Amino acid sequence: MMPMAITMGDASGVGPEIILRRYAAGDLDENVLIYGDAEVLRAGSELLDLSIELNIVEKGSEIILDRLNIIDLARLDKKQLTPGLMNKLSASAARDYVEKATLDSIDGIVSGVVTMPMNKEATQMSDPSFIGHTEYIAELCGTDNFSMMLTTKDVAVAHISTHVSLANAIRLVTRERVTSVIELTHETLARFIPSPRIAVCGLNPHAGENGLFGDEDSKIISLAIESIKSTGVEVSGPFPADTVFYQAIHNDRYDAIVCMYHDQGHGPMKLIGFESAVNVTIGLPIIRTSVDHGTAFDIAWQGKAFTSSLGHALDYAWKLAGR
Amino acid sequence: MTKPLLAVTMGDPAGIGAEIVVKTFANPEVFELTQPFVIGSSECLERAAKQTGIHMSINRVGSIGDLKSEHGIQVLEPINFDGFSFQIGEVSPVCGHAAVQFFETAVKLCQSEAIQGVVTCPINKEAVHAAGYHGDIGHQEILARMTQSKLTATMLMTEGLKVAHLSTHKSLAEAVEYVRKPILIEKLKLTVDSLKCWGIANPRIAVAALNPHGGEGGMLGREEIEEIAPAVKIACEMGMDVVGPYPADSVFYRATSGEFDAVLALYHDQGHIAIKMHNFSESITATMGIPFVRTSVDHGTAFDIAGKNIADANGLKKALEVAIAMINGLLK
Numbered sequence: 001m002m003p004m005a006i007t008m009g010d011a012s013g014v015g016p017e018i019i020l021r022r023y024a025a026g027d028l029d030e031n032v033l034i035y036g037d038a039e040v041l042r043a044g045s046e047l048l049d050l051s052i053e054l055n056i057v058e059k060g061s062e063i064i065l066d067r068l069n070i071i072d073l074a075r076l077d078k079k080q081l082t083p084g085l086m087n088k089l090s091a092s093a094a095r096d097y098v099e100k101a102t103l104d105s106i107d108g109i110v111s112g113v114v115t116m117p118m119n120k121e122a123t124q125m126s127d128p129s130f131i132g133h134t135e136y137i138a139e140l141c142g143t144d145n146f147s148m149m150l151t152t153k154d155v156a157v158a159h160i161s162t163h164v165s166l167a168n169a170i171r172l173v174t175r176e177r178v179t180s181v182i183e184l185t186h187e188t189l190a191r192f193i194p195s196p197r198i199a200v201c202g203l204n205p206h207a208g209e210n211g212l213f214g215d216e217d218s219k220i221i222s223l224a225i226e227s228i229k230s231t232g233v234e235v236s237g238p239f240p241a242d243t244v245f246y247q248a249i250h251n252d253r254y255d256a257i258v259c260m261y262h263d264q265g266h267g268p269m270k271l272i273g274f275e276s277a278v279n280v281t282i283g284l285p286i287i288r289t290s291v292d293h294g295t296a297f298d299i300a301w302q303g304k305a306f307t308s309s310l311g312h313a314l315d316y317a318w319k320l321a322g323r
Numbered sequence: 324m325t326k327p328l329l330a331v332t333m334g335d336p337a338g339i340g341a342e343i344v345v346k347t348f349a350n351p352e353v354f355e356l357t358q359p360f361v362i363g364s365s366e367c368l369e370r371a372a373k374q375t376g377i378h379m380s381i382n383r384v385g386s387i388g389d390l391k392s393e394h395g396i397q398v399l400e401p402i403n404f405d406g407f408s409f410q411i412g413e414v415s416p417v418c419g420h421a422a423v424q425f426f427e428t429a430v431k432l433c434q435s436e437a438i439q440g441v442v443t444c445p446i447n448k449e450a451v452h453a454a455g456y457h458g459d460i461g462h463q464e465i466l467a468r469m470t471q472s473k474l475t476a477t478m479l480m481t482e483g484l485k486v487a488h489l490s491t492h493k494s495l496a497e498a499v500e501y502v503r504k505p506i507l508i509e510k511l512k513l514t515v516d517s518l519k520c521w522g523i524a525n526p527r528i529a530v531a532a533l534n535p536h537g538g539e540g541g542m543l544g545r546e547e548i549e550e551i552a553p554a555v556k557i558a559c560e561m562g563m564d565v566v567g568p569y570p571a572d573s574v575f576y577r578a579t580s581g582e583f584d585a586v587l588a589l590y591h592d593q594g595h596i597a598i599k600m601h602n603f604s605e606s607i608t609a610t611m612g613i614p615f616v617r618t619s620v621d622h623g624t625a626f627d628i629a630g631k632n633i634a635d636a637n638g639l640k641k642a643l644e645v646a647i648a649m650i651n652g653l654l655k
Binding site: 162163164165166167168170203204205206208212213214215216240241242243245246250261262263264266267268269270271272 | 598
């Protein structure tokens with residue numbers, strides 16, 4: 001199989017540090033290709049006192065299994081390794097790694113892309129129109145029909161909307177959008193679960209209690225569920241959001257939950273535990289997973305950051321790729 | 324009688340109320356700091372004792388004055404209720420009527436200060452409606468009607484997490500509209516006053532944010548800037564220890580690690596999701612804004628499992644423990 005791309009992320013943050021530490025510990029899959037800056041990784045290895053041999057992969061050349069293989073975008077020199085500082089250059093370089101990896105993934109040169117964190121504020125210093133990592137990738141892929149899915153070992157949680165105000169999130173609960181996110185969720189999980197069981201959350205308390213507390217549940221969400229169910233997909237709901245997570249996690253009732261807004265999914269997932277969480281973008285023509293943490297400037301390059309999230313994100317990407 | 328008196332209402336006789344009462348009263352700990360007794364039907368309790376195989380004394384008392392300081396179940400029967408006149412697990416007007424009578428009796432006793440508090444087992448909305456109480460959807464509405472309290476609200480509690488709600492039974496769109504400075508301040512004051520009264524001397528309250536990431540500086544909604552932060556500031560100026568708004572996907576986690584005594588959630592699911600994820604089986608509710616203690620289990624009548632001896636009584640045990648702590652001003 002083609003290697004899996006890992007974008008290095010903002011060099012001021014924990015991204016490259018985590019890649020180096022995992023590799024040095026022998027915990028990084030051999031068939032990966034880093035998209036980043038070789039000089040930063042070399043300087044970073046020194047900083048962390050690790051001895052790591054890089055192999056710079058040129059166009060058309062093969063990866064070497066006992067090296068850390070990198071597509072070197074050569075955007076930064078070692079002076080730009082500024083741990084914990086907002087750095088316009090390292091932020092803008094991070095965006096370029098993502099661009100190159102995404103385009104290579106579309107071309108089939110890599111099996112998919114695992115992204116390390118970018119810093120939104122720092123990226124906006126050079127690109128004020130930058131809204132977010134996921135939105136940027138979606139734009140490169142030419143799609144606006146995507147959704148953010150959080151996964152843990154127990155359950156996958158897709159969202160109707162994420163980065164909008166709650167008032168706007170309510171307006172985005174349309175029959176078309178709910179239908180589409182249920183379909184994307186099914187399509188994603190069906191790659192490795194024969195008949196994924198999908199639960200859909202209601203929008204209102206007690207899923208509206210028969211129209212007593214709002215009619216979106218009965219007039220919009222129910223209809224979307226019914227129409228997809230008739231195509232043979234195992235989907236049910238709308239369920240009260242405060243019990244459905246318990247049913248999925250403790251009683252293994254569902255493989256996936258579709259949430260109506262950001263906090264409905266993120267709230268419970270954060271209470272379950274940060275460690276095994278992976279962020280998956282569904283609806284793209286490529287595979288994309290991401291670690292579930294930010295640049296963590298406050299602890300960057302201090303050898304403190306947990307490295308497990310990269311392992312989980314990589315495993316999930318390979319699972320989606322069918323390995 | 325020197326110990327405070329605490330009534331436990333049996334709830335809808337067709338539900339799991341009698342069963343969880345029997346299971347809970349079998350635990351001697353509940354008699355340590357208060358004298359609990361039941362308002363309900365002795366026939367139902369006897370049947371539940373038989374089904375659960377729990378041997379304990381079940382004695383009828385004619386009035387509060389007849390209560391003795393002892394273990395076992397002492398039951399006050401405010402109405403002549405035929406324990407064999409209905410089907411377990413089915414909605415019926417006779418059970419709906421009985422459930423309301425049990426609770427109204429308890430509220431009156433609390434109001435006359437004959438007893439110090441009440442713990443409620445679930446009633447069934449449909450049965451209450453069928454019995455002709457059209458305005459009374461649940462305990463909360465009955466309490467509001469009987470106490471004439473202008474402002475009552477529910478606090479959800481489980482081990483290590485307490486959550487008050489700005490609104491509960493509103494559509495999400497209405498709940499968003501409800502996020503306004505004066506309402507926030509009023510609910511914060513109610514929360515702080517209630518916790519003080521129950522034994523937490525200087526409660527620290529965190530307010531959850533409404534929008535993702537707490538609105539991200541106004542990019543994802545302006546309620547944090549225009550309503551919530553100013554309300555927090557005013558509450559602090561009034562002498563309350565209030566912080567926030569903090570993003571909803573971290574504020575509850577921080578509360579469970581002891582950073583705050585309670586969280587003010589801004590809509591039903593925000594608080595309920597957190598409580599149920601934290602501890603599903605032992606979550607309970609307490610009523611704020613009434614002049615006596617009232618706690619309740621946080622589950623329904625569970626008609627589907629009634630009479631089968633499989634109901635989990637942990638919720639009622641917890642509701643009793645919390646009520647006892649509140650009455651004694653020892654809530655932690």
